[in-house]
Amino acid sequence: MTAARHCELHTNSATAQRTEALGAALGGLLAPGDVICLSGELGAGKTVFSRGLGAGWGAAVPLSSPTYNLAHEHVRTADSTRLYHLDFYRISGSREAETLGIYEILDSGAIVIFEWPERVLEILPAEHLWIDIMLREDDGRTLHFRAQGERHAALLNELRQALVVKGSGAHVTGD
Ligand SMILES: Nc1ncnc2c1ncn2[C@@H]1O[C@H](COP(=O)(O)OP(=O)(O)OP(=O)(O)O)[C@@H](O)[C@H]1O
């Protein structure tokens, strides 16, 4: 099967546990070089989703909100591969990301998770999985996934299959 170049998925999450489980499902599918962008207002659930991502991937230490550091480096116990969890809420812009060594991080082959990616649009790789987490009036969340590039489209298709198997009711559209 040829992966669509452009692929989207919508799903709902009624609870923080469900959002974390969605992150864990995606985390188990991540490969070196994958770039995950988590967008949403304050308190939307980006860090909850990241915590699931880290757990599903196998991080040695749980992912948490990087309060003082803009970047947290994580190692997977199983194979010593790396994942960077970046929270750019407090960043002044792409120039500061450059001084933090963002290009070295992106070139390292590690998995990179961005919270507040819209703060650094200029330095984001063209190929990524963008996830919007939106608050609903009933306090639930709607998650909208959009893949850019074949690798991330394939990743999203794998996630869709994993969610369909679990009967999550996710809706997927693709070109
Ligand atoms: N369906 C849900 N999904 C995710 N979080 C939820 C949900 N329902 C309630 N919550 C709560 O919303 C909060 C989300 O906090 P979180 O730190 O993940 O947000 P954030 O998007 O990372 O915000 P910030 O930009 O401030 O870092 C948590 O307290 C979580 O328990």
Ligand SMILES: [Mg+2]
């Ligand atoms: Mg956060």
